[in-house]
Amino acid sequence: MLDIRMDELIRLDEGLISRRIFFDPEIYRAELDHVFARCWLYLGHESEIPNPGDYTTNYMGEDPVLIWRGMDGEIRAFLNSCRHRGMRVCRTDSGNAHQFACPFHGWTYGNSGELKTVPNFDDGYFGDLDKDSWGLHPVSRLASYGGFIFGNWDAGAESLDDYLGNLRWYLDIMIERSIGGIEVIPGQQRYSVDGNWKIASENFVGDSYHLTHSHGSCYGLPVRMLNPANAITYGRNKLTYYDIALDNGHGFTQFILTGERIEVERALAKEMGPEVVEYVEECYARLVSLSQAQADVYALPFGNVFPNFSINDFSALRPIGLYLWTPKGPGRIEVWQWGATDRDAPQAVKDVARIDFARGQATAGIFGPDDTENFEQVTQSTAGAVGQRLDFNYQLTLGGKAVEGFEDVPGHISNYISEENQRRFYRRYANLMDGGEGAHQTYEKPRLAAHG
Amino acid sequence: MTSPDLQHKVEQFLFREVRMLAEGRFEEWLDLFTEDTRYLMPIRETTATREDSERGEEFLPHVDDDKDFMRARVQRLRHHLAHAEQPPSRLRYFVSNIEVEDAEGGEKGDLDVRCNLLVYQSRLERTEKIFVGRREDRLRPEKDSFLIASRTVVLDQSLLPRSITIFF
Ligand code: FES
Ligand SMILES: [Fe+2]
Numbered sequence: 001m002l003d004i005r006m007d008e009l010i011r012l013d014e015g016l017i018s019r020r021i022f023f024d025p026e027i028y029r030a031e032l033d034h035v036f037a038r039c040w041l042y043l044g045h046e047s048e049i050p051n052p053g054d055y056t057t058n059y060m061g062e063d064p065v066l067i068w069r070g071m072d073g074e075i076r077a078f079l080n081s082c083r084h085r086g087m088r089v090c091r092t093d094s095g096n097a098h099q100f101a102c103p104f105h106g107w108t109y110g111n112s113g114e115l116k117t118v119p120n121f122d123d124g125y126f127g128d129l130d131k132d133s134w135g136l137h138p139v140s141r142l143a144s145y146g147g148f149i150f151g152n153w154d155a156g157a158e159s160l161d162d163y164l165g166n167l168r169w170y171l172d173i174m175i176e177r178s179i180g181g182i183e184v185i186p187g188q189q190r191y192s193v194d195g196n197w198k199i200a201s202e203n204f205v206g207d208s209y210h211l212t213h214s215h216g217s218c219y220g221l222p223v224r225m226l227n228p229a230n231a232i233t234y235g236r237n238k239l240t241y242y243d244i245a246l247d248n249g250h251g252f253t254q255f256i257l258t259g260e261r262i263e264v265e266r267a268l269a270k271e272m273g274p275e276v277v278e279y280v281e282e283c284y285a286r287l288v289s290l291s292q293a294q295a296d297v298y299a300l301p302f303g304n305v306f307p308n309f310s311i312n313d314f315s316a317l318r319p320i321g322l323y324l325w326t327p328k329g330p331g332r333i334e335v336w337q338w339g340a341t342d343r344d345a346p347q348a349v350k351d352v353a354r355i356d357f358a359r360g361q362a363t364a365g366i367f368g369p370d371d372t373e374n375f376e377q378v379t380q381s382t383a384g385a386v387g388q389r390l391d392f393n394y395q396l397t398l399g400g401k402a403v404e405g406f407e408d409v410p411g412h413i414s415n416y417i418s419e420e421n422q423r424r425f426y427r428r429y430a431n432l433m434d435g436g437e438g439a440h441q442t443y444e445k446p447r448l449a450a451h452g
Numbered sequence: 453m454t455s456p457d458l459q460h461k462v463e464q465f466l467f468r469e470v471r472m473l474a475e476g477r478f479e480e481w482l483d484l485f486t487e488d489t490r491y492l493m494p495i496r497e498t499t500a501t502r503e504d505s506e507r508g509e510e511f512l513p514h515v516d517d518d519k520d521f522m523r524a525r526v527q528r529l530r531h532h533l534a535h536a537e538q539p540p541s542r543l544r545y546f547v548s549n550i551e552v553e554d555a556e557g558g559e560k561g562d563l564d565v566r567c568n569l570l571v572y573q574s575r576l577e578r579t580e581k582i583f584v585g586r587r588e589d590r591l592r593p594e595k596d597s598f599l600i601a602s603r604t605v606v607l608d609q610s611l612l613p614r615s616i617t618i619f620f
Binding site for chain 1: 613
């Protein structure tokens, strides 16, 4: 057992976090247990597997999982590993199958995860193997919110609704604004980053501070696919933004709370034609019927669902971006990312969605690579003996007051350009790692907890 | 059959082109493309069949650019804040297996050219990444050289070794 207390490495009252948490392999191993085996993790979207037998694959921490729609229409998720000797059962990324025969010795699983046939069942196992107890190992908890499928390895975890908490109010904006429901564009971009997953997550949870400098090469470009509400097409500093920290370490940034988002949207829609103008009004009306406060917010811009699922959603006329920062060791991330649109969006919107996504916060986009350069070099700075003794500075707006006057808007509202969301992300992280609040008793063998 | 002369001319064109990229002469490189060019890089996935692994139009691409966006990329790379390529990566391009044939469709004299591509990227102290794939170009004769009327870059990796900060 490791004798490390996260509340010693993460001292949020002072706005200090030890660089060690981004590099130490033992801390990383503990994260897989305390964070990734306990939190609700994003697995995929229901629209990716619409038909019986459809499957897709993903990782929960370092565990490969298979997300499979059964013949009964039910979605289930399993550890993607044969119960006999562990061979990977499904080795394709996505597809449709009514069963998988394990390539090693041929144990065969049906798409409810049941073990159907075992070679040499009669003469080798003497007909005695209890097939019912050797089906694919299920993900303990599985739940969807607005079509977004999450899994949790902790059977005693709080419900997904409770876990998302007041983030649901915001997700409802994105989900409800989509008239025909959110539909993920087929295919996903995947690439590696030689960096620590937390650096990517915290970048999305609230780091609007980096935009001007890290992405300064983009804002003057003559391209109009970019966020209509930011400097590129709307003129700098015309709008007032806010950061909002939410329950359980979730957070989003660049909110407009005073209703101008729809004005920006209307202006953009006009350029795209009457059908799009009508569409935007319908989206807006749907939100108004939810609540005027949600209609005023209109879009999330960008943020992170704890621990490692980031979203951007700037406009109904642009693709929603979904980003998963899957850890592969303390110094490596595999980034999987998807674009999504409203199933009933006008063709003019759908036609540009895949290209818009690819050109922005994407593998070869104009935003993504400058971020990953940061993630890599920041992580490398945590490797040295001296580097590890130093702290990172999270003091931006430390001691600042919460913004008041938006009673209908949930969460802790900060003035734009703050590190409050990041501090709350790490508070949640430290709690989980130390076995404190939010860490469930059903979990066995906490490696770092010095108490409890 | 392609004449040895034509084969030679195409090869020299491709070699000179990748040298522009290795040397960071992006503006010159842009001039090699027609105004209505299309530059595509599909994603790859592991699927049951070979054909499906190369994802087409209805899928999210890595790159789907017109000339205007290619220009914007080059303009961005020249900005002092484009730090993912500043300082610049050291790049080495290997082009091989060049096949030339008369294009089906297109304009008179158009050629369809396929080649294999291996790109080595060395960055800062110890970042080393390799991208491998093939290219399919539509070349259009222009004076005594060619213009690229369309390019499809099909990398073999389904998980790219790094985000893409370079041209292929
Ligand atoms: S490992 Fe799957 S059948 Fe043996
Ligand atoms: Fe960024």
